[in-house]
Amino acid sequence: MDMSTKIGEQPEAIRRVTKLYAKLLIAGFALSPIVLIAYLYFFQDPALKFENHLFHEMAIAAATLEGVFVTYVSWRCYQSSGEPLLRWLTLAFLGFTAIYALHGAFTGMAHHNIWLFLLYGPASRLAMAILLLIGLLSFNQEADSPGQRAAPRRWLIWIAAFLLVNILVAILAYSPIAGNPVVRLTMEGGALAFSAINVTLMLIGRIRSPLMTVFGISITMFGLSSLAFILGRPWNHMWWLAHAIFAGGFFFLSYGIIQAFHTTRSFAKVYSQEEMVNRLAMAMVKTESAIQELQRSNQMLAHLASTDPLTGAANRRHFIDRVDAEIARAKRDNLPFSLLALDLDNFKSINDHYGHQIGDEVLQGFVQQSLDAIRPYDSIARMGGEEFMILLPQTTMDVAVTIGERVRSATENAVFESILIPKLALTVSIGVSQFGHDGTSIDTIFRAADERLYRAKDMGRNCVITA
Template sequence: MRHADVGLQRSMLWAGVVRRLFEGALGLLPALAIAYVYAFQDPALRLESHLFHQVAIAVATLEGIFISYVAWRCYLRSGEVMLRWVTLAFSGFTIVYSLHGFFTPLAHHNLWLFILYGPASRLVAGWCLLMALLRFNSPPDAAARRADAGYWLRWVGGFLAVNVAVGVLAHSPLAGAPWVRMSMELGSIALYVVALGLQAVRGLRSPLMKYAALAFVWFAFSSASFLLAKPWNHQWWLAHGIFAVGFSVLGYGILRVFLAARSFEHAFSVEELTEDLAQTNGRLREAMERLEQVNRAQGAQMRALEVSRAQFEAFFDLSPDGIFVVDGKGLVLKANSRAEGLFGYGAGDLAGIQVEELIPVEMRLHHQRARSLHQYSPQTRAMGTESRTQTCLRRDGSTFSATISLSSLIYEGRQCTVTFVRDVTRLLLRYEEIRQEDRASIRQGHVLEQLSAQLPFVLFQFRRAPDGRYDFPYMSPKVTDMLGCEADALRANINLWFSCVDPAALAPLITSIERSAAERSPWTAQWQMLRPHGEAPLPCVLSCSAPVQQTDGSLVWTGYMRRAQERQTDAAPGGVGLAAQASEPMV
């Protein structure tokens, strides 16, 4: 079915292309006729028949009068400004063009009195038709304006004034000047070209407007043929015929308007209705396809929902946490097997009980208030953490500690609360053990600090990170007496130590660090410590064990530093002597 629709659309597309080619060929047909007559006919051949010419002009005049009447009746009904100008175009052409036939017998006496009324009538019609296009879709005229006879009489007087002006021009010395007739014909061509461009820009492509476009093309070619013609030759008669066809096509369009809707802007032809119906059917087919896609998507969603439901049931039963579904009144609607095991209930025994029965008696009132508050403002939140837990009551009267998390969902058409319960009793016991161990470590750290504060030198740990950065993980409080810097400050910023080193000794000091790191050998160094007020630098020494590589790739040295003038043996607490190295290499 889909392939058939695609084939039909392709056929309709090609049919539309061929139709446009036919329309274009019909519009260019006068050009072929003009070129043929101009190239192959003898300009001297003449067909001078005054009677035939008068009959043809009389028929054109009667046609113009009738079409003017029909357009006027349409205007009276709809009030469209465009139809008013169309009425003026036909009536003005008729009034001016009628004298072209009336003065036919005078062609031998005053040729220009006979000739000039033709281009003048075409110029009047072109100007009025262009004004009609410019006023397309303008607001309709009021009823009083439509019935104003003086308006139409003024225009009739204006068209008669054109007749008088043409007659005066025909009797003047300028009548025979080529530019007079050429300016009228070229002006007509320009007006029709502008009208065609206006139709294209405004997108006026309804079948009725196509009649007008075809008429404009033929009118323009008629004026071009008159420019190439001489009175009574074949090109001259061809120009009359081309204009007559265009005039008849436009008149046919006006009659279609009158018979259809008496409104040029709102009339629709069978072609338009068929095209509109085809577009509607196309939209219906697209809507049906979208509906099928929606149905398929809904089917996929239903299948996914079934899978999700099955996964939820599996998660509900296999979850390591106890799960409850509680309604707005606090009744347990559903509980998994883990919840039943946690609280000591059998299969299905939790369904229907009040959730406060799972809380110790002294906490039930507070729990009921908290549950009511959650019902008014449902949101996902935790009621307890490892540092703040909820005491729960088992069926046998024993209690346990648990963390409880809440969420909301629609269950069986009701707003319910989902409660997740996790037993953390063992976790809390382990947490308490860790806290006891931390307290012991803290006490040991205090003892170490007290011992290191009584030593006459500074104990420290020095670390070199994998990226080459240095820091002090540990520095005993004695460093304040030696360097004048707090131990915490040195641990946070090793540059405080480097700023105390004499710049001349800084490079050798860093070189000793890198050599010890590369060789994994003990680090010993002697350096000069800067003193205030321009005093001479004070020599200092340090000595460390070989670096120990850590799991993160860093190296850690453990050792001591002191001033060089201090004795190498000092009395330690209790009278025990501490010996430094007998000799230290110079860096």
């Protein structure tokens, strides 16, 4: 029993329970940061802080380098597949990295202008959330053309847009409204709202491919990190937890990008285990069908290569191969075999009087009459024109004569019907030879059969000659 059959025979109740359990595991993993957020919110003193500028700068530098790397890998995947979702993922990673890098660069300004330090974080998360939502809306759209993928102008415009965001955030940080909590909460709340919309659309649309599941978990973690940032204060534990949650989502989404890079270069076409099993089964069926078709084609080619196309009898080359094999067996097992050399009498006159089409019908009818007269394991071949030979395995001269007489009588008594000729009489002359009696090589037994055939012609045709 194969694996696909075993999978198909699992009880329906177990299948449903395991699917539900898998969904709960995914949901539990995506929402697990809520437990940590609730713990810090209810049980930790929000005044407790860990302010370490060097550690923060190093963490942001590492995140920036990772962002650059993942942006490049996403771009390579997009160049290969042209998938619009990957274009927006590339822009989301690029935008986040370009804006978030200044959050680390201005860490030292925390005591001089706290807003120049703080606002780049929510701005980067808001930009990323918006671009990821646009990417989801482009899911399964038609791939971009190679010309669209290679156009540098599109990418330069977005880079300029991200630089403009950096300038606007700097201007906002030095404006009188920078200290208003609504500014930061609006950006952070916007990132949370866009993340929530993103996840909601995925659930409504039942988008469940493996990498899109990774995408959904990452978006959920991004949204929860924004919630933690809203609840936290600079340098307190909730603030640091928010960084950790966002980093987890960022790492997880990066993992999805790397998986796409190493498989299909597409974020929508990496298959689940069930899909892989089904596709493998389909591929195996197609492969088996192709192999069977190839075998049939090879058999047909072998048949065509060994058969006379007009009469369906074996051709000269195939018949000689059969006789060679029979000679080897006769020498090995000391068994006799015989040959019949046949020539239709006065066949040229049939072609001359009635035309070659009638002649072809006569040849076909003769082969059929001969097949009916010989044994199932005997074989007939057309050696050329109206000349034929019959191989009689394990047959002595006496038995060969009897079979030859059957063929001669069947031919003489056959009625060949056609539109033009209601009845046409046909006879055949036959020469017989036996391996061993007339020689032990193909040339000698062929020559003996041919000589006796010509003797039958000289003796008045329509007879079987053995000497």
